[in-house]
Amino acid sequence: MTEEHDRIEELLAGYVLRSLSGEDAIRADRLLSEHVPSCPTCRRTLAELRELAGELGLAAGASSPPTPLLQGIRRRIDGVARPSRLPRRVGALALAASVVALAITSGLSVSLGSRAREAEAQRGTALEMLSLMGLPGTEPVDLDPQGGTPDRARFVQVSAPQVRRIYLAARECPDPAPGHAYQLWLGSGGTFVPIGEMFRPVDGVVLLTLTLDVSRYDEIWITEEPVGDPPPSPSPDGRSWRAEL
Amino acid sequence: MREGDGLDLELHRRLSAGDREAFELLYRRYAPSALGLATRVTRQQALAEEVVQEAFLALWRAPEAYDPARGSFRSFFLSLVHHRAVDTVRREERLRNRTQRAQNLEPVRGEDVAEDVVEDAYLRVRREEVRNALGTLPPEQRQVIELAYFGGSTQAQIAEALGIPIGTVKTRTLAAMRKLRRALYPEGTA
Numbered sequence A: 001m002t003e004e005h006d007r008i009e010e011l012l013a014g015y016v017l018r019s020l021s022g023e024d025a026i027r028a029d030r031l032l033s034e035h036v037p038s039c040p041t042c043r044r045t046l047a048e049l050r051e052l053a054g055e056l057g058l059a060a061g062a063s064s065p066p067t068p069l070l071q072g073i074r075r076r077i078d079g080v081a082r083p084s085r086l087p088r089r090v091g092a093l094a095l096a097a098s099v100v101a102l103a104i105t106s107g108l109s110v111s112l113g114s115r116a117r118e119a120e121a122q123r124g125t126a127l128e129m130l131s132l133m134g135l136p137g138t139e140p141v142d143l144d145p146q147g148g149t150p151d152r153a154r155f156v157q158v159s160a161p162q163v164r165r166i167y168l169a170a171r172e173c174p175d176p177a178p179g180h181a182y183q184l185w186l187g188s189g190g191t192f193v194p195i196g197e198m199f200r201p202v203d204g205v206v207l208l209t210l211t212l213d214v215s216r217y218d219e220i221w222i223t224e225e226p227v228g229d230p231p232p233s234p235s236p237d238g239r240s241w242r243a244e245l
Numbered sequence B: 001m002r003e004g005d006g007l008d009l010e011l012h013r014r015l016s017a018g019d020r021e022a023f024e025l026l027y028r029r030y031a032p033s034a035l036g037l038a039t040r041v042t043r044q045q046a047l048a049e050e051v052v053q054e055a056f057l058a059l060w061r062a063p064e065a066y067d068p069a070r071g072s073f074r075s076f077f078l079s080l081v082h083h084r085a086v087d088t089v090r091r092e093e094r095l096r097n098r099t100q101r102a103q104n105l106e107p108v109r110g111e112d113v114a115e116d117v118v119e120d121a122y123l124r125v126r127r128e129e130v131r132n133a134l135g136t137l138p139p140e141q142r143q144v145i146e147l148a149y150f151g152g153s154t155q156a157q158i159a160e161a162l163g164i165p166i167g168t169v170k171t172r173t174l175a176a177m178r179k180l181r182r183a184l185y186p187e188g189t190a
Helices: A003-016 A022-034 A040-060 A067-079 A085-106 A119-133 B005-016 B020-042 B045-061 B073-096 B121-135 B139-150 B155-162 B166-184
Strands: A141-146 A154-158 A165-171 A180-188 A191-199 A206-211 A219-226 A240-244
Touching: A003 A022, A003 A040, A003 B166, A022 A191, A040 B020, A040 B073, A040 B121, A040 B139, A040 B166, A067 B020, A067 B045, A085 A119, A085 A154, A085 A165, A119 A154, A119 A165, A119 A206, A141 A219, A154 A240, A180 A206, A191 A206, A191 A219, B005 B020, B005 B073, B020 B045, B020 B073, B020 B121, B045 B073, B121 B139, B121 B166, B139 B155, B139 B166, B155 B166
Parallel strands: none
Antiparallel strands: A141 A154, A141 A240, A154 A165, A165 A206, A180 A191, A180 A219, A219 A240
């Protein structure tokens, strides 16, 4: 193992323990999306560390769960059937299409940090997203507004198998509170990492694209955060949108 | 594959097909360990039960999140519980606007298994193996693992609480994880 791999293993050890923050968390996410998938040594190291981190939980001991716990789970399972992807997909496609149409026709600004603010770039992004939506296996995901977030404010994420890009679109998105912006998070096994720069809607519309492999994640979450470095984990108290991937 | 893993795989396969009985069997197998872990991390029974409930509901809603090719179901599920417990602790911290957790950063001795817990023998055996492996670590290495994993602290918080450079925290963490890996998986995890 090289010295570089030692440093990577050090980062991955902190990652599986859920103990990274700030720059280390961002470095880990970059590693996990850019280096680890193509490095057999790191893939094996990560798999071994993940297995170990899970089993460490056994050391905590065991408690007999109270009867109401299982009863509560049964009630919630009975109350909410397993989500069917199809209706969500249709709704998400319609939402994505409407945002693309807005972006192409209105010349609105693209919210992607300081990059790609010109109208040409936004039209290009919108057309790329439109093109992606036509690929087989494309799975648009409609994000659910959480807590007091207005229902009319909708986000949709679009990605396709074998394409290392995701597109995020929204319409009727409210401006964040003063001193705040929105942050995109992707989660895997309950661990969330901030993705990209914070953003704000322009005239209620968001259209951004990021290069990453979304297949490694199982949840997407957009939260309202104070402007600056993102916190170690998403803040659920402000406006937010969330969905399983 | 270790003892118990085969049954977990079979139950997970049935769960993926929507089998409620398989789900409840997995609940009976792992709810005690999950609750023990969540209680240790959150230090609050009500929060711990909420974590366990959400983890099992996540399993029911998206059983495909577990990929058997990536490791054991046991490890996957306890990781799920751990991550949710840590997120809960951090959310609670923010709500209480606590600026530091120094008073809470003392390593906690491993709780015993409650007497009324019924669990498979292989889990008891594996729990002892994990505890024994943790017990062989030098105190300073065990401390950082305890604070990170069971205390839900970030490496930066640990460095601040212990008054040591964050680089030292990282070095101790890596050394500890390597020792644990050698002790618990002498022939690899596959």
